Amino acid sequence: MLKKSGLKLWAVLLWLIVWQLASMAVGKEILLVSPIRTITRLAELASALSFWKAILYTLSRIALGFTLATALGVLLAILSSRFSSIRDICAPAMLTIKTIPVASFIIVALIWFSSKKLSILISFLMVLPIIYTNTLNGILAADPQLIEMARVFRIPVFRQILYVYGPQVLPYFRTGCTLALGLSWKSGVAAEVIGMPVGSIGERLQQAKVYLDTPDLFAWTLTIILVSLLFERGILFLLHCLERRLTHIGSSECSTQLTREAV
Amino acid sequence: MNDIVITGLTKSFGNKQVLKDFSMTIPAGGTTCIMAPSGGGKTTLMNLLLGLISADSGTIQGLEGIRIAAVFQEDRLIETMNPVSNIRLVHPRLSTQTILERMSAVGLNGCAGQPVSELSGGMRRRVALLRALESKWDFLLMDEPFKGLDPDTLQLVIQETRRASHHKTVLLITHDLKEADMMHANLVRLPEIQASNT
Numbered sequence: 001m002l003k004k005s006g007l008k009l010w011a012v013l014l015w016l017i018v019w020q021l022a023s024m025a026v027g028k029e030i031l032l033v034s035p036i037r038t039i040t041r042l043a044e045l046a047s048a049l050s051f052w053k054a055i056l057y058t059l060s061r062i063a064l065g066f067t068l069a070t071a072l073g074v075l076l077a078i079l080s081s082r083f084s085s086i087r088d089i090c091a092p093a094m095l096t097i098k099t100i101p102v103a104s105f106i107i108v109a110l111i112w113f114s115s116k117k118l119s120i121l122i123s124f125l126m127v128l129p130i131i132y133t134n135t136l137n138g139i140l141a142a143d144p145q146l147i148e149m150a151r152v153f154r155i156p157v158f159r160q161i162l163y164v165y166g167p168q169v170l171p172y173f174r175t176g177c178t179l180a181l182g183l184s185w186k187s188g189v190a191a192e193v194i195g196m197p198v199g200s201i202g203e204r205l206q207q208a209k210v211y212l213d214t215p216d217l218f219a220w221t222l223t224i225i226l227v228s229l230l231f232e233r234g235i236l237f238l239l240h241c242l243e244r245r246l247t248h249i250g251s252s253e254c255s256t257q258l259t260r261e262a263v
Numbered sequence: 264m265n266d267i268v269i270t271g272l273t274k275s276f277g278n279k280q281v282l283k284d285f286s287m288t289i290p291a292g293g294t295t296c297i298m299a300p301s302g303g304g305k306t307t308l309m310n311l312l313l314g315l316i317s318a319d320s321g322t323i324q325g326l327e328g329i330r331i332a333a334v335f336q337e338d339r340l341i342e343t344m345n346p347v348s349n350i351r352l353v354h355p356r357l358s359t360q361t362i363l364e365r366m367s368a369v370g371l372n373g374c375a376g377q378p379v380s381e382l383s384g385g386m387r388r389r390v391a392l393l394r395a396l397e398s399k400w401d402f403l404l405m406d407e408p409f410k411g412l413d414p415d416t417l418q419l420v421i422q423e424t425r426r427a428s429h430h431k432t433v434l435l436i437t438h439d440l441k442e443a444d445m446m447h448a449n450l451v452r453l454p455e456i457q458a459s460n461t
Contacts, residue, residue, distance in 0.1 A: 149339040152313050152331060153353040153398055163352055167343055 033214045041215040042222055050199075055227055058119065058201040062188040063231065065123030066180065073131030074173070078161075080132075081139040094129040102126065106191045115195035119202070122191035123184035130180040131173070138172025139165060166246040174239050181235060185228035264401045264432060265325045266291050267312070272321035274307055281307045285321070287451060294433040296448035298440070305436045306336060309404050312434070332400035334408040338391040342380040346371065346390040349379060353398040365393055368423045370416050384411045389420060396427040403428060406436045421445045 016035050023034035033041075045051045080087035102122065109121050142165055150160045192202020201220060208216035267289040274282040281304040289295045299305050310316045312323065313333055332353075340349050347362050363375055369389045379387055392408050408424070409417055425446065435448050443450050 145335070145337055145339050146341065148313075148315050149333075149335065151315070152333050153394075154330070155353060159352070159355075163341065163344075167341065 030212055030214050033218045037215050038218040038222055042219040045216070045219055045223075051223075054199055054201050054204055055223065057197075057199045058189065058192060059227060059231065061117075061119040061200075062123045062184050065120040065188065066127050066184045066235075068120075069124040069127035069180070069184075070131050070177070073128050073176075074135050077132050077135035077139060080136050087136070090132065094132055097125055098129045102187045102190060103194070106194050109191070110195055115192075115197040118191045118195040118197065119188040119200070123188040126183045126187040127180040130183070131176045134172045134176030134179075135169060138169035141172070142168040162246060167243070170239070170243045170246065174236070174243070177235060177239060178232070181232040182228065185224065185231070189224055264291050264329050267323065267325035267402065267432065270322050270324070272308075272311065272323070273319045274304075274311065274316070275319055276307075282311075282318075289325075289432060289434055290449070291325075291432050292430050294428065294435060294446050294448040295451060296435040296437060296443035296446065297451050298437065298443065299452070300438075306406060309333070309406050309434075309436060312404055326402070329401040330399050332395040332398045332403045334392050334395045334403075334405040336406040338379075338387045340379045340387060340391060340394075343378050345374075345376050345378055346382070346386075346393075347375050349390055350394045350397050353394055357397055362393075362397070365397060365423070366390075369393060369420050385413070385416060388412065389416070392420060392424065396424060400431070402432045402434070404434045404436075407438070408435070409437070409439070409442050417442075417445075 019035050023029075023032045023037075026032045029037065076086070076090055080090055105125055106118065106122055109118055113121060146164050146168075147160075150164045155164065189202050189205070192200040193206050194202075196203045196206050201224060205217065205220050207213070208220060269288070270286050272282050272285040273280070285304075285308070297305055297308070307316070311318055312326070313331060314326075341352065344352070346366060347359055350362050350365075351357055359375075366372070366375065366389075369392070371386060371389055371393075374382055374386060379390055382390070388408070388411050392405075395403060395405070405424075409420060412420060421442070433446075433448075435443065435446055437443060440450075
């Protein structure tokens with residue numbers, strides 16, 4: 001994971017040492033807890049079932065919001081690329097969602113919905129414009145000569161989407177996902193902190209704040225970072241597999257045939 | 264299929280008139296070759312026949328319900344896919360064995376598993392040509408399909424093209440008289456096809 005992020009182990013260790021020295025210099029755990037104490041507290045929390053339930057609660061809701069936004073974003077991008085009127089209708093809505101502060105959304109959503117569904121809605125709203133914009137840009141940037149070729153050879157729409165548009169749009173889509181994944185976690189947890197749905201990570205963070213329990217606050221923050229990183233890596237791995245599948249149609253089939261012939 | 268009859272075709276791009284009152288007949292079941300200098304409206308004519316652009320005026324008859332294939336001036340291949348996959352994209356039911364045999368017939372050996380982005384210009388051209396020949400078609404349009412091929416390869420490729428287009432309607436666009444001869448094409452030169460070009 002360090003290698004993929006472009007992080008050097010020695011640089012990470014350096015910052016951990018700086019953190020440790022800073023907390024020793026401050027000398028008060030309530031102000032700045034040390035990395036060792038954070039990890040110790042995290043280990044304590046991880047031994048309780050409620051810790052894992054809180055992770056599952058938040059992860060499932062943010063993942064649902066992300067998935068729904070991705071599906072709708074891609075669908076709207078396809079329709080917008082085909083029909084300019086849909087693009088015109090979507091443009092102000094997407095711009096509005098992008099520019100309104102997430103805190104405003106959270107407060108309005110709390111009035112309209114139960115706090116249990118808040119993180120689904122907020123992560124959905126944060127992800128939708130990013131996926132929509134990136135996917136639409138990818139479709140619009142697709143090579144028009146290849147599209148003409150597909151049209152002349154009467155390649156069915158489904159195969160066109162998979163094999164003509166797919167490899168060209170996927171890099172844009174992947175960039176959108178990378179941006180949206182981090183944002184969905186930040187906004188989703190922020191929504192939980194304000195809405196405090198029972199059993200969520202946000203609720204635990206809020207409790208840690210209320211009781212000035214800094215080790216808990218740091219331990220939960222570290223948990224969010226780790227879970228969001230794993231979530232991001234998982235999604236990007238799936239996208240990588242899909243990209244390989246789309247850009248190498250028939251290659252494996254062909255290799256198998258060639259091997260069989262050689263035998 | 265019937266003859267393809269082009270009548271009074273006119274096409275302009277902005278102030279530039281590319282085709283003016285152009286008429287010709289492409290006989291069914293034969294190969295017709297159009298020769299014209301660069302910028303003479305050949306590619307515009309091909310795009311009009313492919314239905315990719317619309318004429319300002321004039322008609323094209325005989326294209327209704329027929330299957331068209333094309334070798335474009337550019338290869339227009341999916342770069343990340345190998346030759347077999349590119350050909351199969353337009354004809355999914357074609358077996359790997361058949362594709363490999365056709366590839367071998369035009370001198371494409373040992374590159375079946377390579378992405379086309381790694382192939383030479385001449386190899387890519389042959390993949391683009393095979394993709395058109397192996398698709399299901401009644402009318403084949405080819406815009407400089409043999410460019411970049413050495414004489415020996417050209418011989419092989421023309422042999423394969425003639426085999427695949429036997430008794431079918433083909434429109435060949437080229438600068439090279441020799442290619443037209445080798446394809447046994449009926450030659451139509453620019454002055455005969457274009458009334459004027461401003």
